[in-house]
Amino acid sequence: MTTLEAGREPLIHARALTKRFGDFTAVDRVDFDVAPGEAFGFLGPNGAGKSSTMRMVGAQSPVTGGELRILGMDPGVDGARIRARLGVVPQEDNLDVEMTVRDNLLVYGRYFDLPRDVIRRRSEELLDFAHLADRADERVDPLSGGMKRRLTIARALINEPEILLLDEPTTGLDPQARHALWDRLYRLKQQGVTLVLTTHYMDEAEQLCDRLVVMDGGRIVAEGSPRALIAAHATREVVEIRPEGVAIVEGWHAATASSVDGLAERIEELPDRLLVYTDHGDKVATALGAQGTDLDRVLVRRSTLEDVFLRLTGRTLID
Amino acid sequence: MTAPARRAFGYWAVRYQAVWRAGLVAGVVGPTIFLAVMGLGLGTLVDDQASSTSSLAGVSYLDFIAPGLLAATTLMTATGDATWPVMTAMKWAKTYQAQLASPLGVDAVLGGHLLFMAARLAATSAIFLAVMALFGAVNTPLALLAVPAAVLTGMAFAPAIAAFSALQDRDLGLILWYRFGATPLFLFSGAFFPLSQLPIGLEVLAWVLPLAHGVALCRGLSLGTLALVPALVHVVYLALWGVAGVAAARASFTRRLVR
Numbered sequence: 234m235t236t237l238e239a240g241r242e243p244l245i246h247a248r249a250l251t252k253r254f255g256d257f258t259a260v261d262r263v264d265f266d267v268a269p270g271e272a273f274g275f276l277g278p279n280g281a282g283k284s285s286t287m288r289m290v291g292a293q294s295p296v297t298g299g300e301l302r303i304l305g306m307d308p309g310v311d312g313a314r315i316r317a318r319l320g321v322v323p324q325e326d327n328l329d330v331e332m333t334v335r336d337n338l339l340v341y342g343r344y345f346d347l348p349r350d351v352i353r354r355r356s357e358e359l360l361d362f363a364h365l366a367d368r369a370d371e372r373v374d375p376l377s378g379g380m381k382r383r384l385t386i387a388r389a390l391i392n393e394p395e396i397l398l399l400d401e402p403t404t405g406l407d408p409q410a411r412h413a414l415w416d417r418l419y420r421l422k423q424q425g426v427t428l429v430l431t432t433h434y435m436d437e438a439e440q441l442c443d444r445l446v447v448m449d450g451g452r453i454v455a456e457g458s459p460r461a462l463i464a465a466h467a468t469r470e471v472v473e474i475r476p477e478g479v480a481i482v483e484g485w486h487a488a489t490a491s492s493v494d495g496l497a498e499r500i501e502e503l504p505d506r507l508l509v510y511t512d513h514g515d516k517v518a519t520a521l522g523a524q525g526t527d528l529d530r531v532l533v534r535r536s537t538l539e540d541v542f543l544r545l546t547g548r549t550l551i552d
Numbered sequence: 553m554t555a556p557a558r559r560a561f562g563y564w565a566v567r568y569q570a571v572w573r574a575g576l577v578a579g580v581v582g583p584t585i586f587l588a589v590m591g592l593g594l595g596t597l598v599d600d601q602a603s604s605t606s607s608l609a610g611v612s613y614l615d616f617i618a619p620g621l622l623a624a625t626t627l628m629t630a631t632g633d634a635t636w637p638v639m640t641a642m643k644w645a646k647t648y649q650a651q652l653a654s655p656l657g658v659d660a661v662l663g664g665h666l667l668f669m670a671a672r673l674a675a676t677s678a679i680f681l682a683v684m685a686l687f688g689a690v691n692t693p694l695a696l697l698a699v700p701a702a703v704l705t706g707m708a709f710a711p712a713i714a715a716f717s718a719l720q721d722r723d724l725g726l727i728l729w730y731r732f733g734a735t736p737l738f739l740f741s742g743a744f745f746p747l748s749q750l751p752i753g754l755e756v757l758a759w760v761l762p763l764a765h766g767v768a769l770c771r772g773l774s775l776g777t778l779a780l781v782p783a784l785v786h787v788v789y790l791a792l793w794g795v796a797g798v799a800a801a802r803a804s805f806t807r808r809l810v811r
Contacts, residue, residue, distance in 0.1 A: 254811065293652055294811060313655040321653035327646035332567060340563040344654035346554055392654075 242305065244269050244396055244427055245290055249299035252285045259285040261451035262299060267396075272418075272428040274445035276438045276538060278548070282451040283431035284324060287400050290429065291321050304395065317345060320389030324400040326381045330374040334365055334384055337373060338391055345392040352391065359387040362417065379410025386417065397421065399430040403437060415440050435538040447538075449546045459538055466544045467536035468498050470514035474507045474521065475530045481505070492524055493517050501543060510540070556656050560664020561671075563647070568668075575672075579679040586621050587614065587687045590744070607746055611775060618689035619698055619774035620743030622680045623766040626706030627741070629676050631734045633669045634713035635726040641665070642718050648809055662714070662805050666798070669710045670703055677702035684774075692776035701773055701787075705766025708790040711797030718804040742767045762793040 243266035252260035260282040267273045275283040288294035289301060292308035292315040301308060303315045328337050335356060342352035360366040363383040373381065382402065389397060402418070403411040418441055422428055432438050438445050439459045447455040447462070455462055472493075476485050486502045493500075493509055496517045501508040511517050514533035522528050543549055568575070595613035608616050641647035651661045677699045684690050717726060740754065741763035747755050758764045765786040772778025 291653060313657060316653065317655040319653075323646075323649065323653065325646065327650040329563075329567065329645065329647065331570065336566050340566050341650070341654070343554075343559050343562045344651055344656050346559060346655070389653075 242269075243267055244304055245273075245429065246302040247286075247290075247300065250286070250289065250296065250301050251298035252282070252289060252294065253297045258451050260289070263446075263448070263451075263453045265446055265453065265456070267427060267429055269395075269427055270422075270425050272422050272430070272441050272443045274429075274438045274442035275431040275448055276433070276435070276442075276445050276542070277431075277448035278433055281448040283448055284400055285451075286448075287398055287429070287431055291319060291398050292316050293321075317392065318395050320386075320392065320394035320397040322382075322385050322389045322397070322399040322402055324404070326385050328373050328381060328384060328388070331372060333370050333372055334360070334376075335369045337384065338388055341388045342391045347392065355391055355393075359390055362390075362420075363387040364413075377410070379406050379413060382406060382410070382414060383417065386414075390421075394426070396427045396429060399428065401431055401433070403432075403434065411437070435542070438538055445538075447542060447545055449542075454545045455541065462538060462541045463536050467540040468510040469512045469536060470510075471534055471536050471540055472509040472511060472514050472517045472521075473532040473534065474509065474526070475505070475532075477527070477530065489526075492526075493520060496520055499544075503549070508540070508543075510536070556660030557663030557667055560651055560656055560660050561667040562664075563651070564665060564668035565671075568672075575675075576679070579676045580683060582625065583621065583680045583683040586625075587618055587683065587689065590621070591617050591687060591689065607749065614687060614689050615691065615775065616771070617744060618684045618687065619695070619770040620741070620767045622677060622684065622698060622702050622774075623705045623770040624738050624741050624743040624763060625680060626673055626677060626702050626766065627709055627734055627738055627763055629673055630669060630706040630710040631713060631730065633672055634710045635717050635729065636723065638665065638714045638717040639720055639723060639726065642805075642808055643721075648805070652809060658805050658809055659802065661809070662798075662801055665714070666707075666711060666801075669714075670707055673703045673706035673710075674699065677706075690774065692774070694776050694778075695774045698770040698773045701766065701769045704787065704790050704794070705763065705770070708762040708766065708793035708797070711794060711801045713797075715797060715800035715804045718801065718808055737761060737763055762790050765789050 245265070245267040247263060247265050249262040249264065250260060251258065251262055263286065275286060277283050285294065289296050289308070290303060292303060292312040296309060304318055306315050308315055329340070332340070338356040338359065339349070339352055342355070360369050363386065365380060365384055365387065368376065368380065373384065376384070386399070386402070399418070403414050406414065415437070418428060428441065430441065442459060444458050445456070445462070446453045455466060457465065474489055476482070486507055489507050490500045490502070496513065497509045497511050499510040501510070509517055518528065518531050518533055521531055539549070591614035595617070598613040648661050652658070680702070681690065681695065681699055713729070716729065720726060740750070740758055742758060747758050747764060750758065769778070769783065769786040769790070772783065
């Protein structure tokens with residue numbers, strides 16, 4: 234499914250990778266490759282199989298079926314050797330909140346059998362990187378969600394991993410904390426760290442990922458760069474039309490749709506609005522205005538991965 | 553290279569640095585109160601009874617109860633360290649999961665925590681013996697061996713309790729273990745009175761459970777009355793419980809952590 238440039242061995246190689254829990258198939262025969270230095274994303278709603286995939290890639294969860302090689306090794310055989318070269322940022326922070334920031338890095342570094350002086354030196358750098366140097370000797374508990382997340386990332390970098398796995402890195406953070414975190418991740422990418430992340434945020438996937446796969450119901454439904462996915466599965470622009478008042482009058486969707494007939498490539502009806510997919514958003518807006526639609530209710534915007542997801546699955550990403 | 557279990561142990565050791573003073577105070581105060589109230593207070597009444605000379609074989613009640621309490625206290629220490637801390641690390645703080653994202657495997661994660669429990673048992677038992685000495689309840693150098701015997705006693709329980717705690721979804725099971733498991737076991741272990749005082753059914757039951765063997769072992773060492781063959785029986789029996797407990801803990805940790 235995914236082709237890489239010749240001569241570059243993938244860091245992660247999955248074919249027909251499957252994870253079952255009893256009768257439930259969480260990950261259903263997925264194929265993907267991740268190249269060195271790439272930022273690769275799994276995009277999808279909750280329950281799409283992203284976290285299960287990540288845990289297998291992290292050599293923490295046994296593979297039920299298919300092929301998986303990480304750093305050229307089989308996680309079923311060389312799990313410990315693989316994990317020694319990975320950094321893992323789990324979906325839920327599992328820092329020790331009763332310890333200090335610095336001790337969290339110390340004990341974690343010891344898991345990797347790093348000498349104490351190496352851990353000390355790296356901790357200083359990582360605390361600077363995570364903007365936590367002034368909180369180093371405080372307990373973790375009172376830190377903000379964004380600070381804890383940055384510490385979790387700093388902790389995952391203590392062994393200088395070749396691949397950093399991030400499971401929903403910014404879920405639950407406020408916008409400012411999210412942007413601060415993206416900035417840190419972008420810097421890591423510049424330094425050549427391979428990033429693999431899951432997200433159900435479109436803007437996050439667009440900001441961070443060179444390439445991504447869209448997952449739904451345990452399967453990969455599309456793959457490519459954010460731009461290529463939008464080009465393939467959506468139009469250049471989207472016109473969002475909201476109804477007048479709070480309640481939607483019966484027949485509103487159909488009536489509005491017919492009013493832009495001929496200008497739309499595709500129309501999507503959502504409970505609270507109508508989406509008009511077109512390469513000429515302005516023309517649609519002009520036509521609506523000419524028919525007397527209040528333009529305050531009309532928004533012309535670029536297509537996003539959200540539109541791709543809607544197109545591919547018929548559902549919005551976050552219910 | 554540091555052995556994987558030692559690396560996981562490091563976590564528990566660093567964590568304990570914040571509370572070791574409280575642990576030390578509790579380790580001194582607990583035995584002091586028990587030995588003062590039961591050994592000296594209650595002991596005065598017991599030693600006055602003519603019948604005690606026969607049932608306690610001429611030993612003062614303080615000398616009788618002190619090593620018994622040393623052994624029985626390890627059950628409480630093991631219970632304290634292998635219940636909520638295990639459940640917290642498994643379910644709430646997810647410490648074990650954090651460790652498993654590193655090269656450490658389930659055996660190292662479990663081994664590190666059990667090593668810490670053993671270290672705590674060694675520290676609390678050594679403190680207990682020191683308090684016993686202050687009360688004049690140590691009469692032979694052989695009593696020093698009661699410390700490793702006490703660690704063995706505690707480790708006959710700790711892995712089995714950890715196996716149980718790892719599987720709990722709510723802490724009700726832990727509360728029930730405290731009330732209906734650990735507490736009766738503590739009282740009917742032979743620490744406070746000779747097991748021969750019990751009806752035969754209860755006496756047999758007490759000997760099936762491991763704590764009575766720990767009490768007998770520590771008492772025999774402390775009084776200097778222990779014969780080799782019974783000593784070996786106690787040691788082997790306690791070790792078997794420990795080994796079975798480790799096997800159970802490996803199974804329950806694997807079930808919870810590897811999926």
